[in-house]
Amino acid sequence: MHAPAREILLLAAEDAFEFERLREAGPLTADIDPETTAAEIAEFEALGIPMPDELDGLRRELE
Numbered sequence: 001m002h003a004p005a006r007e008i009l010l011l012a013a014e015d016a017f018e019f020e021r022l023r024e025a026g027p028l029t030a031d032i033d034p035e036t037t038a039a040e041i042a043e044f045e046a047l048g049i050p051m052p053d054e055l056d057g058l059r060r061e062l063e
Helices: 003-025 034-047 053-062
Strands: none
Touching (some): 034 053
């Protein structure tokens, strides 16, 4: 396997792990930075990963 392909797979696995950790953590209770949230929403949409309910609700509010 080429090094760039391996790096991409490692990043994808890391993103999947972070997604699961976020999902299991439950609802967000801290103040939300709109710029960070917009970037996270864009990342979820780009990867085609279902967003946690909290982000999906915020995405609808931003539209």
